[in-house]
Amino acid sequence: MAKMAKVEVELKKLHQILVDGEYFYQVPDYQRPYVWDKEHLGALIDDLVGSYTDNKEDEYFCGSIVIAENKNGRWDVVDGQQRLTSFIILACTILRLYKHRLGQKSKAFIEESIYDRYDKEKERLKFFAAQNYKSIFENTVLKN
Helix, strand or coil, X not given: CCCCCCCCCCCCCHHHHHHCCXXXXXXXXXXXXXXXXXXXXXXXXXXXXXXHHHCCCCCXXXXXXXXXXXXXXXXXXXXXXXXXXXXXHHHHHHHHHHCCCCCHHHHHHHHHCCECCCCCCCECEEECCCHHHHHHXXXXXXXX
């Protein structure tokens, strides 16, 4: 009988997931591509804003994100890819729209949720599902 892998559950805040130096993610080729549309993103933003305005002191639960460490130093996104990708798209959009209005601390936090603090060529999230999709994400979201 094969030995079962040990599953560890850990609660993390979204900012820890996005800017923690040890976490660089990849969407493996067995995952479906990103499919959320404007309605999904709008619902996520409405939920975030509603949660903040209604419960400023409470924590926001964004659903589970399941990751598995792989051999190349990244973490495979096993579940939660649509949400994680959406949060990174949201970070890129906020940075693009409000770059000149953000304080240095906020700007640095958002930039670190997109790229490595020390290497701007190293993205937090990489896609391996399809080379075409990887190019679209990098050129449209990360660099545009």
